[in-house]
Amino acid sequence: MQVPGMANDGFMLVDSFIDALKAEKGYSVHTCRAYHSDVLSFIDFVFKDQEVKEGGCQTIFLEQVKKLDKNKIRRYLAILVRSGKSKRTISRKLSSLKAFFDYLIKSGHITANPADMIPFPKLGKTIPRFLNIDDLFRLLDSIKTETLLDKRNLAMFETFYSTGMRVSEMEGLNIEDIDFKRQMIKVFGKGSKERIVPVGKRALTAIKNYRDSLNENFTTLFLNKNFSRLSSRSIRRILDKLVKDCGLNTKISPHTLRHSFATHMLDSGADLRGIQEILGHASLSTTQIYTHVSMDKLMQVYDKAHPRS
DSSP, rough: OOOOOHHHHHHHHHHHHHHHHHIIIOHHHHHHHHHHHHHHHHHHHHHOOOOOOOOSHHHHHHHHHTTOOHHHHHHHHOOOTTTTOOOOOOOOOOHHHHHHHHHHHHTTSSSSTTTTTTTOOOOOOOOOOOOOOOHHHHHHHTTTOSSSSHHHHHHHHHHHHOOOOOOOHHHHHHHGGTTTTTTEEEEOOGOOOOOEEOHHHHHHHHHHHHHOSSSSOOHHHHHHSTTSSSHHHHHHHHHHHHHTTTTTOSSOOOOHHHHHHHHHHHHHHHHHHHHHHHHSSSSSHHGGGGGGGGGGHHHHHHHHHOOOO
């Protein structure tokens, strides 16, 4: 942003907005980071050519915000389209702006939301990427157990595939969240919603082997080399290296493991609502994106069972 005084006050308002999202909505660190970046990018677009003297800048900033209309926001979105941003990215950025203006209304700074009448772009249903069972097993079986970090990696990715957790949920796990006897894990998902998910014996055994190798009884479940909490970014980097080392010629993310878990469960006959509960989806329609990938399995069942097929 090019306007010194206005920038500072704009940043302060955006920071307050993000604090409100955390406190009232329970949004994750990653969601808050995205909203923060989205709003600042828009502020930069709106005010980059303006010069404002020091002093009273928050008032000036808000006066400029009050002058915004949907046409200005539409021009911003059009620039994003021309720059090659996906519909999903544009939809999130528009959602960030709507939420920011709603915050300014709620806090008494403005009286109307200039983004209210702008519709979200229609999103096509994307096919979730997943690994077939052979490739998934190839990846997991390639993880060594020679060092402490090897044991951690095996425990972590066995748990990913066993539970279908999000990477942010994996990052936040503590040892007390694991119930070894009942084979359950307590997970804190989006919006700080708590759920209990089953976990397989293979993952629990890997976790126990890893934890038994630690010299201290740390609260955090998965630790980095400095014995502090392993970050989501580090988890992604570790997975990238494991994928490369085992020779899988494809791009895989922690979310790919989540998709693989859901797809394999559905293929094996699991109930869609059960998968919804395990994944922590608020709506069944979110889980239904996995049904198309199991169409081959469904057709096999139909051909075998229907008397007039």
